[in-house]
Structure formats: structure tokens, C-alpha cells
Amino acid sequence: MESYDISLEGMFFSFFLLLIPILISYYMGLKLISPTIESALRMVLQLLFVGFFLTFVFDLNNALLNIAWVLVMIFVASHTVLKSAELRAGRLLPMLTFFMVVTNLTMLLYFNRFIIDLNNLFDARYFIPIGGMVLGNSLRANIIGMENFCNDIRRNENRYLFRLSMGAEKTEALAPYLRKSVGVALKPTLANMATIGIVFLPGMMTGQILAGASPLVAIEYQIAIMITIFVTTIVNVLLGLLVLMHRGFDEYGMFRKEMMRNS
Amino acid sequence: MGILDIRDLSISYDGKSVLSEFDLSVSKGEKILIKGRSGIGKSTIFRLIMGFGIQASGEILLAGIPIDADNIWDVRKKVAYVSQDTDITEGKVSELIDEVLSFKANRLNISKENVEAIMSDLSLSHRILNKEYTRLSGGEKQRIALVLALLSGKDVFLLDEVTAELDVTLKQKVVSMFFDNPQWTVLSISHDREWEEKATNIIDLSGKVN
Known part of the structure; x- marks a missing residue:
């Protein structure tokens, strides 16, 4: 069995899904648009950092x-x-x-x-x-x-x-x-x-x-x-x-x- | 020097003085009624004796020893305090009694056989043991708290409006239980005349001392 890497296009579709909570928040006035974007950005940055860091740590x-x-x-x-x-x-x-x-x-x-x-x-x-x-x-x-x-x-x-x-x-x-x-x-x-x-x-x-x-x-x-x-x-x-x-x-x-x- | 001495006690809330330079000396076996208008600091005096986090100046001594952080845990083993707030537990009455009996300080002092005898003295049926405490009436809750205080084997009692929700017959019964024992020192805060009639000393914090 092999595992498939997610392509850039795949990642784009993943982020595309975030439009759903953003639209829900917009139409329902939930005030969750900024927190959603901020949390998603933090997640990406933190995981990018951890990804690179862990690659380094695993190699060492x-x-x-x-x-x-x-x-x-x-x-x-x-x-x-x-x-x-x-x-x-x-x-x-x-x-x-x-x-x-x-x-x-x-x-x-x-x-x-x-x-x-x-x-x-x-x-x-x-x-x-x-x-x-x-x-x-x-x-x-x-x-x-x-x-x-x-x-x-x-x-x-x-x-x-x-x-x-x-x-x-x-x-x-x-x-x-x-x-x-x-x-x-x-x-x-x-x-x-x-x-x-x-x-x-x-x-x-x-x-x-x-x-x-x-x-x-x-x-x-x-x-x-x-x-x-x-x-x-x-x-x-x-x-x-x-x-x-x-x-x-x-x-x-x-x-x-x-x-x-x-x- | 009495069993309990309060010297130069001043209490203030939010910068406003409610009690100023208050002195009281209580001899062993004395029965004292403390009265006064609402908010004057009656309950606060009891909370201070028990070390329940009130800011005040002055000194309180139990048997000649100033109450402080080092001996407060011993004070709580010698003084029984029943507050006017009867929200003391959830669960069955029997569970509460078992819990109090299980405290290290009480294991040697309290006999479980006494529970039903004291309950009967306060007109509480043993069936109440299986009831949920939160479902009891105000008067039943007060009497359960009193049963536990009476079981504790202590001889100094601080009672804060403990008969407020009882009928006249029960009020008289409770007052007699506490006041008829010459060994017990009792300080009671109450608006009920049953306490006033039998008290050996009445302290009116509104200004008048009888």
C-alpha cells in the first residue's frame, strides 16, 4: 500500500472548505469571521514551523x-x-x-x-x-x-x-x-x-x-x-x-x- | 479572661466602617444573644472567629490564645459554627452525616448512635436520612445543620439565625437544647424572642448593651 501526498491543488480545496463557516458566520452575524481566519492562519504557521522543525529533529x-x-x-x-x-x-x-x-x-x-x-x-x-x-x-x-x-x-x-x-x-x-x-x-x-x-x-x-x-x-x-x-x-x-x-x-x-x- | 475574648474589633466594608472598637468577653457557660440591624456586622464577627477570610483590625482570643493562621484549624475543631446559609450539600442527608462523621477530628468524638437520638429531640424522623438534602424544607435543613453541630461534641457554639424558619415550639426546643446545658458557651444571632427570653447577656450592636 502507498500513501498519497496532498498536492497544492488539494490544499487549495481544503482551504476552500473554510468558506462555509465564513459564510455561515456572515449570514448569521456570528462574528466568527476574524477568529476563523486568525485561527486558520495560526494553525498553518504553527504546523509549517513544526513540520520543518520535526523534519530537522527526526533527521538529527x-x-x-x-x-x-x-x-x-x-x-x-x-x-x-x-x-x-x-x-x-x-x-x-x-x-x-x-x-x-x-x-x-x-x-x-x-x-x-x-x-x-x-x-x-x-x-x-x-x-x-x-x-x-x-x-x-x-x-x-x-x-x-x-x-x-x-x-x-x-x-x-x-x-x-x-x-x-x-x-x-x-x-x-x-x-x-x-x-x-x-x-x-x-x-x-x-x-x-x-x-x-x-x-x-x-x-x-x-x-x-x-x-x-x-x-x-x-x-x-x-x-x-x-x-x-x-x-x-x-x-x-x-x-x-x-x-x-x-x-x-x-x-x-x-x-x-x-x-x-x-x- | 473568658473562653472567648474580642478586643478592639473594627470592621469596614468598602471603606465604610460598620463596627468600631468592639469589645466582648464571654465566660464559659455564658449564653449570649447578639442582635442589631441588618448589615451591622453580626455574622461577620462569627466568620472572623472561624477565620473565614474577612479583613478586620483587633484581636480575638479563644481560651486566652489569639486566633491566627497557626491555630485556626484547632479553633475550628473546638468551636461549632452554624451559618444562616443552609445550602451545605447535595446528595442524601445520610451521606452528609456520614461525611461529617468521617472527618478525622470527629471520629473519636461522635458516636453514630447519637444521631437518631438528637434527630428525635429536634422532631426529625429517621426517614429523612434517605431524602435528598436539597429537597428538604428550610426548617428541616436548619435542624440537620444543628444535629451535626450538636453531634460534634464541642462546647462553644456560634449560631447564626438557626431558628428563623422553625415554628414556635421548635424554636423553644432548640433554645432549650443549647441554653440548658451549663457547660456550653453559646453565642446566638437571632431576631427570635425565644433566644432573648433565656439569654444571660444581650449585645445590641446598634449601640445598646444590655
């Missing part, structure tokens, strides 16, 4: 450079989590980044060593794209978890104070918020896992099939990556919320509302 295949690139990805991811959850980075970013580095690198090395049994654990062809997939998929859950936790605490502060009044320690009083936020955050990933293959064919599997791999090999990879994504997601979400519980409250156990951008 230097373990240190590969690790450095994954670290950059994790740093950007943790920054994005905080920004999207409307949280100020100052108090949370260093600890969140640290935990995300530990979790993601551990899972990535486990995947490469025990699941696909690579000789070179830091092989750029696996280390970087799989790192990106795992990180990218757990990102949304992290954002949902943190956002839900902060909003819940602000909206239902009295429930937290009541528990403190009843002698609870901070972790005991926050346990209901933690449980709820982890549950809410994991819902999309669980739904993904439950409907995969029937409702949608995931990008990785589609990519492998398009690149000429047997669907059975693609399925093996997909199962392994989904499990890895799920495990990384739950650990990332949990650690992210623990960072919030540790750094997001003052010495009296009061939520630092000033930590939120919309406070």
Missing part, C-alpha cells in the same frame, strides 16, 4: 533534543491549561509544570519501553508524536477539571465553609469538590473511549492507515495509546487539582479568589 534524532522538545510542549501545555481555566499562572505554573513533566515523561517512557518495546526509548519518531498525543488529549480534561473546581468553590463556598466549621481539614472539606471535578473532567475521555471505532475513527489510527499500515496494527496502537491517554489524563487531572488545593488556598484555608483572572 538526538535524545537530549527530543527530551527538550517534549519539555517545551509540556511547559506550553501547562501554561495553556491555566490560561484556559482563567487562572493566573504565577502561583500555580511551576508546580503544575513539574508534575506534568513527571507524569507525562513517565507514561511516555513506559509506553516506549513496555508497550512498543523500543530499543531507543527517546527515538524522535515515537517519543515526540506520542508525547504530543498524550499531552494534547489530557489537556482538555485538565482545563475542565480546574475550571470546574474553581467555579464550584466560588459558587458553593458555603458548603466548603460548613465542612470547615464541622472540624474538617482542608483536604477533607475539599474532597467533594475534588471528586466532582475529576468526574466531570474525565467524562469526555471516557465517552471517547466508549465510542471509539463506532462513532469516530481516531486521528492516530486514520493516520497510520493512510500511511499504509495494516488496520490491525493501527488498532493495536490505538488501544495502547487510548489506555495511555486515559491513565495520563486521570493522573494529570488529579495532580493539577492537588496543585490547586495546595497553592490556591491561603493559610486559613480560604480560596485565593485573586488567583482567578475574572476575580
Whole structure:
């Protein structure tokens, strides 16, 4: 089997499709024309950069450079989590980044060593794209978890104070918020896992099939990556919320509302 | 020196002073009613004692020790505070009780057998345990919060409008439960005359001290 490169003409037809959301936005007054064009341009520029950069990195295949690139990805991811959850980075970013580095690198090395049994654990062809997939998929859950936790605490502060009044320690009083936020955050990933293959064919599997791999090999990879994504997601979400519980409250156990951008 | 001392307490909201240089010394076993017009800072005093994030100047001491960040967690284990806001949980009443009983501070102090006895004292049927808390009436919610406060084994109580939604018979019952125990120190904010009739000291923050 061979894979087909997309020609310039093909790329033109791809961009041509963007006229549909632009026209919808125009006729419905959605004010989404500029954001659509801006996002599409950003996507093109970022992917062009990554495309050239990855070609260079793959050719070089230097373990240190590969690790450095994954670290950059994790740093950007943790920054994005905080920004999207409307949280100020100052108090949370260093600890969140640290935990995300530990979790993601551990899972990535486990995947490469025990699941696909690579000789070179830091092989750029696996280390970087799989790192990106795992990180990218757990990102949304992290954002949902943190956002839900902060909003819940602000909206239902009295429930937290009541528990403190009843002698609870901070972790005991926050346990209901933690449980709820982890549950809410994991819902999309669980739904993904439950409907995969029937409702949608995931990008990785589609990519492998398009690149000429047997669907059975693609399925093996997909199962392994989904499990890895799920495990990384739950650990990332949990650690992210623990960072919030540790750094997001003052010495009296009061939520630092000033930590939120919309406070 | 009392079990609870408030010295030179001043509270202001948005730059406007609502309470200025307030002093209060509460002896062990005393039953105090705090009253005054709305917004004068009655509930704020309780929130300050519990360390619930209010800006104020002055000093509050529990058993002679100034309350600060280092000991606030111990204060919360010694003082029971029931707020007027009864939105304290979602889920079943029994789950809330189990959760409160599971807190480390309560494991040794609270016996589960006491739950139904105290509920019965407050005219709550055991069937309420299986009900969703959010579906209870205002009066039932207040009584559940009181059951938990009474279960805690603490002997200093801060009660903020805890009988507002109860009928007269229940108001009298609740007041008697808290005021008839000579070991308990009780500070209550209320507009109900049942508290006023039995209080040993009435503090009117509007300016008059009885």
C-alpha cells in the first residue's frame, strides 16, 4: 500500500472548505469571521514551523533534543491549561509544570519501553508524536477539571465553609469538590473511549492507515495509546487539582479568589 | 479572661466602617444573644472567629490564645459554627452525616448512635436520612445543620439565625437544647424572642448593651 501526498491543488480545496463557516458566520452575524481566519492562519504557521522543525529533529534524532522538545510542549501545555481555566499562572505554573513533566515523561517512557518495546526509548519518531498525543488529549480534561473546581468553590463556598466549621481539614472539606471535578473532567475521555471505532475513527489510527499500515496494527496502537491517554489524563487531572488545593488556598484555608483572572 | 475574648474589633466594608472598637468577653457557660440591624456586622464577627477570610483590625482570643493562621484549624475543631446559609450539600442527608462523621477530628468524638437520638429531640424522623438534602424544607435543613453541630461534641457554639424558619415550639426546643446545658458557651444571632427570653447577656450592636 502507498500513501498519497496532498498536492497544492488539494490544499487549495481544503482551504476552500473554510468558506462555509465564513459564510455561515456572515449570514448569521456570528462574528466568527476574524477568529476563523486568525485561527486558520495560526494553525498553518504553527504546523509549517513544526513540520520543518520535526523534519530537522527526526533527521538529527538526538535524545537530549527530543527530551527538550517534549519539555517545551509540556511547559506550553501547562501554561495553556491555566490560561484556559482563567487562572493566573504565577502561583500555580511551576508546580503544575513539574508534575506534568513527571507524569507525562513517565507514561511516555513506559509506553516506549513496555508497550512498543523500543530499543531507543527517546527515538524522535515515537517519543515526540506520542508525547504530543498524550499531552494534547489530557489537556482538555485538565482545563475542565480546574475550571470546574474553581467555579464550584466560588459558587458553593458555603458548603466548603460548613465542612470547615464541622472540624474538617482542608483536604477533607475539599474532597467533594475534588471528586466532582475529576468526574466531570474525565467524562469526555471516557465517552471517547466508549465510542471509539463506532462513532469516530481516531486521528492516530486514520493516520497510520493512510500511511499504509495494516488496520490491525493501527488498532493495536490505538488501544495502547487510548489506555495511555486515559491513565495520563486521570493522573494529570488529579495532580493539577492537588496543585490547586495546595497553592490556591491561603493559610486559613480560604480560596485565593485573586488567583482567578475574572476575580 | 473568658473562653472567648474580642478586643478592639473594627470592621469596614468598602471603606465604610460598620463596627468600631468592639469589645466582648464571654465566660464559659455564658449564653449570649447578639442582635442589631441588618448589615451591622453580626455574622461577620462569627466568620472572623472561624477565620473565614474577612479583613478586620483587633484581636480575638479563644481560651486566652489569639486566633491566627497557626491555630485556626484547632479553633475550628473546638468551636461549632452554624451559618444562616443552609445550602451545605447535595446528595442524601445520610451521606452528609456520614461525611461529617468521617472527618478525622470527629471520629473519636461522635458516636453514630447519637444521631437518631438528637434527630428525635429536634422532631426529625429517621426517614429523612434517605431524602435528598436539597429537597428538604428550610426548617428541616436548619435542624440537620444543628444535629451535626450538636453531634460534634464541642462546647462553644456560634449560631447564626438557626431558628428563623422553625415554628414556635421548635424554636423553644432548640433554645432549650443549647441554653440548658451549663457547660456550653453559646453565642446566638437571632431576631427570635425565644433566644432573648433565656439569654444571660444581650449585645445590641446598634449601640445598646444590655
